[in-house]
Amino acid sequence: MHEATDSKFHPQLYDYIVVGGGTAGCPLAATLSQKFRVLLLERGGSPYGNPNVTLRDNFIVNYLNQGSDTPVQGFVSTEGVPNARARVLGGGTSINIGFYNRASPQVISDLGLDGSLANASFRWVEQVVTSVPRLGPYQAAFRRSLIKAGVTPDNGASYDFQVGTQTGGTIFDDQGTRRPASNLLVYANPRNLDILLHAQVELILFSGSGDFLLAGDRSYGVKYSDPLGRTRTTLLKNLQGEVILCAGTLGSPQLLLLSGVGPANQLFSPSPVESALAQVVGITAPFGNFIEAACGVAVTGVPGARAGNIIEKVAGPLSSGTLVLQSKNVRDNPLVTFNYFQDPRDLQTCIAGVNTIEEVILANSFRPFVYDNQTLPSGGTVGAPNRRNPAFAATINTTIANYCRERLTTIWHYHGGCLVNQVVDSDYRVLGIKGLRVVDGSTFKYSPGTIPQATILMLGR
Ligand SMILES: Cc1cc2nc3c(=O)[nH]c(=O)nc-3n(C[C@H](O)[C@H](O)[C@H](O)COP(=O)(O)OP(=O)(O)OC[C@H]3O[C@@H](n4cnc5c(N)ncnc54)[C@H](O)[C@@H]3O)c2cc1C
Known part of the structure; x- marks a missing residue:
């Protein structure tokens, strides 16, 4: 794990570049690193060592502390409803309330996911970041009252989605310490994973059609900046590689739009x-x-x-x-x-x-x-x-x-392979050879005019 400002860290070429070290980004990066070289770019800092983030009892203190570089970034919808998004490794799991409950089998199926693979993946997550809490008197009374109010059956303690009342999971341990998604990085192969903190991805880079994005273009890397405003580019190793956006419900569409992908009117x-x-x-x-x-x-x-x-x-x-x-x-x-x-x-x-x-x-x-x-x-x-x-x-x-x-690209006016006085003489005869000339754009030291074709046509004449 490095800070984006760390001048000793030089990004290599990666099989996968994961943008956003949040709830999805951390388990994804950990999983991919088992087989591939992965770079995880997170715009926020580390949750570890920050008691506002790690301690349950500081939830509200952390939530209300919405500055320009705090783990919680506030926003207000156009209807005027205040809201918040994460800006910290672990993403939402580093700032949220921590309640944990699986989607129902029906929802898993609606998402087009394989049920047994989903269950195995839930268990993979749960082994590291969740547990069933011991209820205190207030939560226990609330539980009993729900049942009394007819929210039945009593489903005991469970991570599953079931109609009725249950004690769910939590990502806080019994001491009230948060276990954010970044704890899942224990599964990563550290030799294959580089994590950059305070790396704000600004642009997805595309190759193909030039400045306009067309169907069939492919992403080949991203541009990110560090807190000092310095920008860097990091690239995929080859055509099998992918940039994967895990920047969240606001961050991913925002990055797509900023990179030229989205509704034309925007x-x-x-x-x-x-x-x-x-x-x-x-x-x-x-x-x-x-x-x-x-x-x-x-x-x-x-x-x-x-x-x-x-x-x-x-x-x-x-x-x-x-x-x-x-x-x-x-x-x-x-x-x-x-x-x-x-x-x-x-x-x-x-x-x-x-x-x-x-x-x-x-x-x-x-x-x-x-x-x-x-x-x-x-x-x-x-x-x-x-x-x-x-x-x-x-x-x-x-x-x-x-x-x-x-943004360097070509506008195709390359020239200069057979320069006058180096390969040909001023009559375009190849130096040292009889009966051989070169007459074309390769003889120019500079591309003539603002664009060369007029001069090349003239030269031919
Ligand atoms: C206060 C609060 C309480 C909540 N309570 C619960 C709860 O109890 N239980 C529950 O299940 N859900 C809860 N949620 C919702 C849940 O936390 C989120 O739905 C979930 O974390 C979203 O995961 P994600 O991977 O989509 O995005 P995130 O976890 O937000 O991850 C996105 C990551 O991308 C990073 N990022 C964004 N843009 C860029 C960029 N350009 N460059 C680099 N990095 C970038 C962000 O910093 C962030 O770390 C709560 C949410 C909040 C805010």
Whole structure:
């Protein structure tokens, strides 16, 4: 178990990334770790050593202590009903009332679960975190009174769901000490499980269609931040791996929405959007960056999609890459490495471009296409951008640098495999060879124009 701020901990590649170390997340991570490499990311801290969490008698003290980083995070529904969610390892089991009762066989069946597997799993849980309490005079009197009031039969003490009155289970032991779901981590294979505390997952990363999520895309990792505001990316080992959201009833749908999965009216533009690929370009400076936009069905693949995509091309990158053969078969691609941002000046160019893009998004003329609650690369939202808040001035470029690295993609203008004066001469003759020329985009040191095809067409002519 590590703190997300621990600079000595470096996430490896995992078979499973479990988001949320709560009631479901802890037993899931423990189980998966028997066979697989697992990372469990929890936004809260440890319940252990915090008597507000561990002691039954501090339940209400803990519940009412709702600060910005406390184990209980308060929220109020739009109807005005106060409520609470967990922000601590163990999740709800670290802040709740601890009463324990199995679902009925009918409910298990309705959930589509195998009855005997469910029973074996209940027992697996119960061996570690539950017991039947010894009743004191108040609870015993309440029990007798229920029966007297006709809530029968008397089912004794049981974890099962049965009509009538029963003494149920509790996750508090007889001394009143809480046994949260994180106690189930005793079942884990510690060599296979890394747990990060205070790791707030912000985004699920997807590969496939680029910035727009389409059916068939796959998640390949998550982005999380630590309490110091530093963000990190952690990745799955291979295509068999999965990100599993266990962030709870509010947290999991919230993360899906933030990552672009959900109802279109919460994710896309308020106004209709035409179908267009790039038609307008902003050239910020010679060899600075080129900013273009594409929108609608042409770029999303979804008819009527109210979405657009603003891209920045780091023009004339100073980083350079390599191309080598990986087989003797010409049908195989050669092995290509671009070394993106190898030269730090390319990262600075990207940062400058993202700053411009944010000003574009915040411009009045763009208002019809953005929601106030839409997030920005540098943090904050369209309605309250971090870039307008002096408190973020010192860190904003670091945040954008991380964004540049994480959102890095291609716009296909690769060039430079057969450079003039290195592979060909100024008449495009291959150096040292007779009767052989190269005439195409591979001869360019920089991709010409904002986009290369005009110059390549011209060159051919
Ligand atoms: C005060 C209270 C009393 C209750 N009493 C009982 C009771 O007596 N008996 C009972 O059966 N049920 C009770 N419940 C309900 C029960 O505790 C919950 O239904 C259950 O714990 C939910 O489990 P979960 O796995 O869905 O979510 P949780 O256990 O809440 O787990 C979600 C976890 O994900 C983490 N998380 C969320 N977002 C992120 C993110 N972006 N990045 C990283 N981590 C994240 C959270 O910090 C949390 O630890 C009570 C609940 C409360 C709040």
